[in-house]
Amino acid sequence: MTKDLVLAILKNSQGYISGEKISKSLNISRCAVNKAICALRKDGYIIMSSTNKGYFLQNQSERFNLGEILTLLPLSYAKRIIFLDTIDSTNSFLQKKHPNLEDGTFVIANEQTNGRGRLGRSFDSPKGKGLYISLLLRPDCVGENLTEITCRTAKAVSDAIEKVSGIRPGVKWVNDLMVNRKKICGILTEMSIEGESKTVRNAIIGIGINCNHDKTDFSEGVREFASSLYIESGKRTNMSFLAAEIIKSLDKLRKDFPNNKEEYLSFYRNNCITLGKEIRTIRKGEELTGTAEGIEDDFGLRVRLSDGKNLVINSGEVSVRGTDGYV
Amino acid sequence: MTKDLVLAILKNSQGYISGEKISKSLNISRCAVNKAICALRKDGYIIMSSTNKGYFLQNQSERFNLGEILTLLPLSYAKRIIFLDTIDSTNSFLQKKHPNLEDGTFVIANEQTNGRGRLGRSFDSPKGKGLYISLLLRPDCVGENLTEITCRTAKAVSDAIEKVSGIRPGVKWVNDLMVNRKKICGILTEMSIEGESKTVRNAIIGIGINCNHDKTDFSEGVREFASSLYIESGKRTNMSFLAAEIIKSLDKLRKDFPNNKEEYLSFYRNNCITLGKEIRTIRKGEELTGTAEGIEDDFGLRVRLSDGKNLVINSGEVSVRGTDGYV
Numbered sequence: 001m002t003k004d005l006v007l008a009i010l011k012n013s014q015g016y017i018s019g020e021k022i023s024k025s026l027n028i029s030r031c032a033v034n035k036a037i038c039a040l041r042k043d044g045y046i047i048m049s050s051t052n053k054g055y056f057l058q059n060q061s062e063r064f065n066l067g068e069i070l071t072l073l074p075l076s077y078a079k080r081i082i083f084l085d086t087i088d089s090t091n092s093f094l095q096k097k098h099p100n101l102e103d104g105t106f107v108i109a110n111e112q113t114n115g116r117g118r119l120g121r122s123f124d125s126p127k128g129k130g131l132y133i134s135l136l137l138r139p140d141c142v143g144e145n146l147t148e149i150t151c152r153t154a155k156a157v158s159d160a161i162e163k164v165s166g167i168r169p170g171v172k173w174v175n176d177l178m179v180n181r182k183k184i185c186g187i188l189t190e191m192s193i194e195g196e197s198k199t200v201r202n203a204i205i206g207i208g209i210n211c212n213h214d215k216t217d218f219s220e221g222v223r224e225f226a227s228s229l230y231i232e233s234g235k236r237t238n239m240s241f242l243a244a245e246i247i248k249s250l251d252k253l254r255k256d257f258p259n260n261k262e263e264y265l266s267f268y269r270n271n272c273i274t275l276g277k278e279i280r281t282i283r284k285g286e287e288l289t290g291t292a293e294g295i296e297d298d299f300g301l302r303v304r305l306s307d308g309k310n311l312v313i314n315s316g317e318v319s320v321r322g323t324d325g326y327v
Numbered sequence: 328m329t330k331d332l333v334l335a336i337l338k339n340s341q342g343y344i345s346g347e348k349i350s351k352s353l354n355i356s357r358c359a360v361n362k363a364i365c366a367l368r369k370d371g372y373i374i375m376s377s378t379n380k381g382y383f384l385q386n387q388s389e390r391f392n393l394g395e396i397l398t399l400l401p402l403s404y405a406k407r408i409i410f411l412d413t414i415d416s417t418n419s420f421l422q423k424k425h426p427n428l429e430d431g432t433f434v435i436a437n438e439q440t441n442g443r444g445r446l447g448r449s450f451d452s453p454k455g456k457g458l459y460i461s462l463l464l465r466p467d468c469v470g471e472n473l474t475e476i477t478c479r480t481a482k483a484v485s486d487a488i489e490k491v492s493g494i495r496p497g498v499k500w501v502n503d504l505m506v507n508r509k510k511i512c513g514i515l516t517e518m519s520i521e522g523e524s525k526t527v528r529n530a531i532i533g534i535g536i537n538c539n540h541d542k543t544d545f546s547e548g549v550r551e552f553a554s555s556l557y558i559e560s561g562k563r564t565n566m567s568f569l570a571a572e573i574i575k576s577l578d579k580l581r582k583d584f585p586n587n588k589e590e591y592l593s594f595y596r597n598n599c600i601t602l603g604k605e606i607r608t609i610r611k612g613e614e615l616t617g618t619a620e621g622i623e624d625d626f627g628l629r630v631r632l633s634d635g636k637n638l639v640i641n642s643g644e645v646s647v648r649g650t651d652g653y654v
Contacts, residue, residue: 118526143470143520191522192519193473194517195516197642199642317523
């Protein structure tokens with residue numbers, strides 16, 4: 001952690017910075033600064049030192065670690081970001097640890113060995129290819145607000161992706177992010193609710209963004225439906241940049257909720273690619289088809305069914321009719 | 328565990344039973360039977376043995392342990408009941424362990440050192456006074472069914488209490504069980520929900536029944552609002568009996584859901600003491616008062632507000648007006 005903070009300070013300083021200045025701004029000993037410099041050098045960072053001037057970090061090729069991310073954020077974020085090299089699942093990590101973590105804690109992993117998607121599906125999370133990040137929220141709300149939180153997340157993540165890659169994804173209701181009809185980001189929100197009062201105890205939002213995958217990085221069953229920012233734009237994503245933007249954007253969501261609804265709602269209505277499409281959903285075991293016509297004020301999907309009736313969907317999965325079949 | 332199974336067999340056998348018969352019916356070695364007999368004797372059970380006839384358990388004063396509970400249930404329940412002498416909270420235990428436990432697992436504790444109630448409140452759980460039991464469910468349902476599950480629980484627990492104590496509690500919406508306007512049972516349901524599809528991953532139902540408390544066993548702030556089966560009936564509850572009935576009743580609930588709704592709904596409508604009363608609730612920060620008029624088909628509470636409008640309540644806490652103030 002100290003190492004990451006020192007890296008952030010070195011990267012953000014113009015020219016040389018003295019060990020004393022680093023030690024003062026982090027409120028740590030000179031000895032701790034020295035240790036951090038050694039550790040960074042061991043990691044391959046080239047740090048010049050001069051007896052009078054202090055330390056200077058030479059330009060580096062891009063890397064993905066906590067220090068690089070902190071370079072792009074106020075340092076006060078440091079205590080709310082956990083960076084792991086490998087983990088089963090960032091959501092599972094927060095599930096286990098949340099009693100001891102504060103509202104607004106982020107967990108990022110370089111790889112997930114057991115990444116999870118919706119309805120018990122798995123989520124491919126190879127090392128260095130995607131951004132795998134989860135956020136712990138303790139929102140002051142009841143279960144009825146679940147759809148709104150998941151829909152707000154779609155905007156928050158979409159904003160960050162656009163800022164870094166220039167690509168604005170479309171939102172397939174409820175919160176799949178799509179580019180050219182393929183999924184580039186999966187979101188899995190897991191909430192703990194008190195059954196009697198419906199109070200939401202905590203919500204864990206897990207996000208997996210396909211960044212630098214080639215087509216062959218996807219397993220066969222997935223390749224047809226998934227894409228990456230690299231495949232769609234031809235550009236590699238700097239994952240530290242993307243992580244920092246996602247953190248800023250989700251932190252805004254956390255502070256906004258339940259206010260600023262109009263901002264999220266109007267984004268959602270403008271970017272929801274499900275609207276106007278033929279859709280299919282399962283309701284009480286029955287398959288229903290119809291046309292998605294609008295987004296309600298609570299982010300429910302308003303559908304005109306084949307039999308002419310209207311239906312508002314707030315739960316379950318919705319498939320959108322493509323050229324052949326539903327995706 | 329073997330000890331508990333052997334106890335159940337001894338208690339349920341007419342007269343002497345041979346070690347061989349015990350070993351066969353549990354599919355364990357004769358040596359394991361001998362060890363279990365020794366352990367039971369160490370616990371204070373008086374077991375006669377005769378070379379030709381086998382073992383015979385002398386009548387005992389009532390005790391509260393897994394073996395006593397299993398005596399009253401099919402032995403197949405053994406693998407789904409965990410009995411703990413002391414634990415922080417039976418719900419917390421299931422929260423931590425549920426990935427490795429099967430649907431329908433029960434946890435019972437002799438005492439809870441950090442018993443939890445709704446909205447972060449604590450629940451007094453002194454040793455030997457109350458029954459503290461939690462059930463793990465993996466129901467096939469979505470978040471909209473939360474109210475129904477909690478209301479069905481009120482009936483299941485109420486049935487068991489009546490069977491053992493003769494007292495039929497009233498149900499204060501949503502699922503407080505009341506006798507003479509005092510609470511004798513608290514229920515806390517904690518559910519994990521997938522935010523996107525609203526699928527319920529698991530529900531943990533925690534139940535605390537005040538059985539053998541004297542008035543002085545309640546802490547001062549609680550005494551005014553809480554009572555026990557002993558205070559109300561003058562009779563001590565055999566907690567093993569009550570535990571077995573609760574287990575049977577909740578297991579019926581588990582198998583019934585989502586069917587047999589009419590049985591639970593009609594019970595609920597007949598026993599909900601909130602109906603006809605003046606109530607108070609908080610909605611979006613605003614205090615509302617009105618008269619509870621009915622239970623909807625989804626177990627929502629239909630209220631006629633002071634301004635004449637109708638409102639159906641599905642979340643939040645509802646207070647009922649007593650002689651002075653709301654409880």
